[in-house]
Amino acid sequence: MSDTGQLDIQIAVYLVPDLAQQDFDAYVKLVGEGAIATDGVVLVTKDADGEVTVQETGDHLGRKGLKVGGGVGLVVGLFAPPLLAATALGAAAGAVLGKLGRKRLEAGIGEKMDDALPPGSAGIIAIYDHDDAEAVAGALGNTIRSSIAQIDKASAKELKAGLEEASAGLAG
Amino acid sequence: MSESTIDRTVLPIRRPPFGGQTKKTLEGSVPDWNQAGHVQPPAGAPNVLLVLIDDAGFGNPSTFGGPIDTPNYSRMAEEGLRYNRFHVTAICSPTRAALLTGRNHHRVGFGMVGEFAGPFPGYNATIPRDCASLPRILSDNGYVTGAFGKWHLTPSKQQGSSGPFTRWPTGSSWGFDYFWGFLGGEAGQYDPLIAENQKLIGVPESTEDDPYYFPDDLTDKTIDWIHRVRAERPSGPWFAYYATGCSHAPHHVPKEWADKYKGRFDEGWDVLREKTLARQKELGVVPADTELPENDEFPKWDSLTETEQRLYARQMETYAGYSENADWNVGRVLAAIEEMGELDNTVVIWIWGDNGASMEGTLTGTFNELTTLNGIPLTPEQQMGLLFKHGGLEAWGGDLLAPHYAAAWAWASNCPFDWGKQVASHLGGTRNPLVVRYPAQVSDPGGLRSQFTHVIDVAPTVLELAGIPEPTRVDGIEQELFNGFTFADSLADANAPERHTQQYFEAVGNRGMYKDGWWLAMRLPRIPWLLDPEALRHFGPGWDPDADPVELYYLPDDFSQARDLAAKHPEKVEELRKLFWEEAERYHVLPILGGLSSFYGVVPPIPKDSTFTYRGRIENVAVGMMPRIYNHSYTISADLIVPEGGAEGVIVAAFDHLGGFALYVLDGKLKHHYSMLGVLEYTQAAETPLPTGDVYVEMVFAADAPKPATGGEVTLLVNGEPVASGRMEHTVPGMFSGYAGMDIGCDNGLVVDRAYADKAPFRFTGEIKQVTFDIAPHMSAEDMQALHEHAQQTLAAHAASA
Numbered sequence: 001m002s003d004t005g006q007l008d009i010q011i012a013v014y015l016v017p018d019l020a021q022q023d024f025d026a027y028v029k030l031v032g033e034g035a036i037a038t039d040g041v042v043l044v045t046k047d048a049d050g051e052v053t054v055q056e057t058g059d060h061l062g063r064k065g066l067k068v069g070g071g072v073g074l075v076v077g078l079f080a081p082p083l084l085a086a087t088a089l090g091a092a093a094g095a096v097l098g099k100l101g102r103k104r105l106e107a108g109i110g111e112k113m114d115d116a117l118p119p120g121s122a123g124i125i126a127i128y129d130h131d132d133a134e135a136v137a138g139a140l141g142n143t144i145r146s147s148i149a150q151i152d153k154a155s156a157k158e159l160k161a162g163l164e165e166a167s168a169g170l171a172g
Numbered sequence: 173m174s175e176s177t178i179d180r181t182v183l184p185i186r187r188p189p190f191g192g193q194t195k196k197t198l199e200g201s202v203p204d205w206n207q208a209g210h211v212q213p214p215a216g217a218p219n220v221l222l223v224l225i226d227d228a229g230f231g232n233p234s235t236f237g238g239p240i241d242t243p244n245y246s247r248m249a250e251e252g253l254r255y256n257r258f259h260v261t262a263i264c265s266p267t268r269a270a271l272l273t274g275r276n277h278h279r280v281g282f283g284m285v286g287e288f289a290g291p292f293p294g295y296n297a298t299i300p301r302d303c304a305s306l307p308r309i310l311s312d313n314g315y316v317t318g319a320f321g322k323w324h325l326t327p328s329k330q331q332g333s334s335g336p337f338t339r340w341p342t343g344s345s346w347g348f349d350y351f352w353g354f355l356g357g358e359a360g361q362y363d364p365l366i367a368e369n370q371k372l373i374g375v376p377e378s379t380e381d382d383p384y385y386f387p388d389d390l391t392d393k394t395i396d397w398i399h400r401v402r403a404e405r406p407s408g409p410w411f412a413y414y415a416t417g418c419s420h421a422p423h424h425v426p427k428e429w430a431d432k433y434k435g436r437f438d439e440g441w442d443v444l445r446e447k448t449l450a451r452q453k454e455l456g457v458v459p460a461d462t463e464l465p466e467n468d469e470f471p472k473w474d475s476l477t478e479t480e481q482r483l484y485a486r487q488m489e490t491y492a493g494y495s496e497n498a499d500w501n502v503g504r505v506l507a508a509i510e511e512m513g514e515l516d517n518t519v520v521i522w523i524w525g526d527n528g529a530s531m532e533g534t535l536t537g538t539f540n541e542l543t544t545l546n547g548i549p550l551t552p553e554q555q556m557g558l559l560f561k562h563g564g565l566e567a568w569g570g571d572l573l574a575p576h577y578a579a580a581w582a583w584a585s586n587c588p589f590d591w592g593k594q595v596a597s598h599l600g601g602t603r604n605p606l607v608v609r610y611p612a613q614v615s616d617p618g619g620l621r622s623q624f625t626h627v628i629d630v631a632p633t634v635l636e637l638a639g640i641p642e643p644t645r646v647d648g649i650e651q652e653l654f655n656g657f658t659f660a661d662s663l664a665d666a667n668a669p670e671r672h673t674q675q676y677f678e679a680v681g682n683r684g685m686y687k688d689g690w691w692l693a694m695r696l697p698r699i700p701w702l703l704d705p706e707a708l709r710h711f712g713p714g715w716d717p718d719a720d721p722v723e724l725y726y727l728p729d730d731f732s733q734a735r736d737l738a739a740k741h742p743e744k745v746e747e748l749r750k751l752f753w754e755e756a757e758r759y760h761v762l763p764i765l766g767g768l769s770s771f772y773g774v775v776p777p778i779p780k781d782s783t784f785t786y787r788g789r790i791e792n793v794a795v796g797m798m799p800r801i802y803n804h805s806y807t808i809s810a811d812l813i814v815p816e817g818g819a820e821g822v823i824v825a826a827f828d829h830l831g832g833f834a835l836y837v838l839d840g841k842l843k844h845h846y847s848m849l850g851v852l853e854y855t856q857a858a859e860t861p862l863p864t865g866d867v868y869v870e871m872v873f874a875a876d877a878p879k880p881a882t883g884g885e886v887t888l889l890v891n892g893e894p895v896a897s898g899r900m901e902h903t904v905p906g907m908f909s910g911y912a913g914m915d916i917g918c919d920n921g922l923v924v925d926r927a928y929a930d931k932a933p934f935r936f937t938g939e940i941k942q943v944t945f946d947i948a949p950h951m952s953a954e955d956m957q958a959l960h961e962h963a964q965q966t967l968a969a970h971a972a973s974a
Binding site: 013014015016019048117118119120121141142144145 | 477478479482483553556557559560561562563564565566567
């Protein structure tokens with residue numbers, strides 16, 4: 001497998017939360033099997049009463065998977081409402097991220113996820129090697145809309161550091 | 173005057189000759205109190221409760237084997253009779269017109285729906301004076317009459333305060349004594365625009381704590397009316413026509429009703445059809461050898477993704493809950509009548525559907541039924557994305573959506589028949605359940621009747637049960653006799669002769685001819701849920717209807733039209749085809765597709781008025797009365813007085829967040845919001861507050877070109893100075909809403925911009941001297957004609973699906 005040096009950031013939204021859970025599990029399984037390398041994945045579900053639940057990968061990912069560690073904040077930080085709203089409208093993923101830029105992504109860290117999800121829905125945000133895109137697409141098959149952006153790994157590291165820092169602030 | 177001396181065949185019934193004597197003074201004069209009285213109905217004439225459900229199928233109610241729990245309908249059937257070969261016209265207003273006149277729909281001008289008043293006798297939406305209506309006849313014979321709920325028999329251009337009112341429910345054409353409901357073909361169940369008698373009384377208030385729901389209010393109003401009539405007139409019959417807007421789109425019902433069906437449709441429409449048929453056989457409402465016709469236009473459930481299955485299942489859960497709620501509400505009316513001790517003296521006639529279930533939601537169903545009508549094709553992915561945007565799956569059935577289910581659910585709803593609404597060539601569109609309860613005459617409660625009956629038979633049946641003859645003259649005009657036949661004797665006699673042996677069917681070009689068990693099906697080769705110029709082009713000049721494929725069925729052996737015999741019996745095909753054309757000529761069916769003439773260049777003269785000024789408080793303007801701002805440049809301007817300290821609120825708002833526009837002031841600043849059917853939304857906002865004093869504001873839309881869905885530039889101006897601008901890439905090409913209204917100075921019902929939803933109706937706190945629409949087209953004659961044709965086509969398309 002060639003290494004393009006690119007990471008994909010995918011945001012996938014779901015009309016049905018348990019189908020999102022199904023995809024999330026499939027993704028984690030692929031990571032666990034070493035089939036894909038990830039910088040993290042998060043499942044956000046919002047139940048019919050509006051209660052939001054966040055489920056993330058831990059440090060147990062397989063040998064090909066990147067150890068996320070405190071990477072809780074990475075994908076959560078990416079989960080900014082403007083981004084998701086644009087996704088639901090069907091804007092092209094590249095354009096979305098291109099317009100928003102990294103600064104916008106960071107600025108969205110403090111946003112509430114429940115602004116973006118209607119009750120009884122879910123979203124997955126995943127960051128993975130671009131080379132694994134096909135495998136990820138197979139895992140996230142139940143999404144009704146997804147948006148994928150590519151960044152280079154170098155800037156991802158920088159982004160990751162910033163997001164982790166912001167995430168720590170959120171925890172307080 | 174004794175009953176025997178009353179001539180009820182001439183209406184109004186003439187005042188009896190004076191039977192007393194008059195002298196110069198009262199001394200010696202002999203009174204005759206008959207002079208002062210009003211007409212009395214025949215002795216023993218029963219009350220009549222006529223119930224009509226909307227857009228529903230033969231296989232919907234559990235009473236006929238369907239999956240929707242209808243305990244009240246079943247109770248009426250168990251205490252009365254089920255009719256399993258009862259027919260309607262396959263489309264809305266035509267069935268209602270036929271029901272209330274006893275004549276074929278084209279004969280009374282309703283070859284199409286009420287909104288569309290066309291240029292041919294069969295399609296002018298004008299009941300002729302020689303076809304007096306059932307309510308008029310009953311009223312003239314001493315009944316008190318009331319209509320409640322959906323009307324759909326008044327042209328949309330006549331639904332304003334300026335009338336004319338002849339074609340309103342209480343107008344001279346229809347003759348009801350009282351009306352409460354909505355005039356159009358559909359309504360939001362949470363924010364209907366209500367009319368009472370001859371006035372639009374507005375959108376009822378609704379709050380989060382006390383949400384409004386039309387079916388409940390409809391029922392309350394019906395019961396109130398019956399109570400009041402009986403209180404003021406302890407004896408004497410009434411006639412109540414209860415026509416709920418359920419189960420027509422938008423499929424609105426509180427969540428708890430939909431949730432009752434959670435999981436019950438997870439197996440999909442293919443399995444639902446099979447299970448429904450099995451129950452129907454068990455109940456005996458279809459013969460044991462009934463087969464299910466196949467239809468490749470609908471996707472197999474197993475071919476769908478899991479998300480699609482979950483979405484579509486929720487669509488049907490909502491529809492089922494919505495329909496069960498209708499049964500529950502009718503049950504409340506029945507309970508009220510029973511509590512009064514009058515149920516057994518009431519003829520209950522309950523028709524489950526004015527046509528078969530509707531396939532107009534397209535293959536995917538839709539979050540907003542108006543997208544289809546406006547010719548905006550949405551892929552399954554787009555539909556789901558927009559559903560996500562507008563509240564997700566949990567919102568289905570709520571007020572944030574105007575949803576319609578997938579066409580295949582309608583197909584399953586019409587089980588065991590093929591096709592559905594609009595398709596008059598097939599039983600899926602034309603055969604609906606009928607239940608009649610009248611203990612005084614029913615000989616075998618719980619029995620089944622299988623005589624061929626039709627909606628035009630109801631009026632003559634009601635008159636026979638009431639002991640009222642069919643009038644021969646009304647208002648001095650000789651009457652055409654009913655086209656239908658009474659089936660009153662079938663109440664007592666299961667083997668009563670079948671009088672209705674021949675019947676034509678026609679709706680939107682789909683044709684059927686029934687005679688003595690044979691049925692020739694002449695379906696327009698078109699997908700029913702596609703109604704646009706391209707889909708209809710084939711049926712323009714040069715089209716030969718007789719060259720289209722036909723199907724032939726012998727119904728006594730083939731209850732569900734599953735075995736096509738056309739190839740085996742060409743002579744029967746020709747016989748019935750010839751008979752159809754004879755009937756078509758006799759009843760004004762011609763020209764075929766007369767209701768869609770606008771698709772072929774036959775349009776009314778272009779309206780000359782281009783400036784509309786609204787002064788003072790004008791609210792609840794019906795959709796058909798709105799200035800047509802579509803597809804070209806227009807300006808909305810307003811003369812305001814803004815007090816010191818500023819003002820806020822709506823200057824003008826039309827329709828709602830799923831399609832509409834609003835010019836308003838929020839935080840002191842002028843804003844314009846435009847919702848392109850909930851698919852796209854645009855807002856332009858001034859950055860500086862409105863000045864105080866006399867202020868002149870304008871919203872100018874400069875279209876790119878006079879063409880459907882044109883984009884263009886919006887400019888907001890205050891006292892002639894631009895304060896904001898923006899582009900709208902796509903605009904609504906045909907119609908924002910099927911039922912919401914326009915308000916000056918507020919935004920009644922569901923609001924256009926959710927940004928001020930918490931302030932609704934967000935009344936303007938300054939003064940609005942006037943709001944003016946300038947829709948002067950400023951375009952070439954050719955462009956003007958093209959847009960006019962488009963507007964008429966939209967109206968006709970809406971008509972076909974209403």
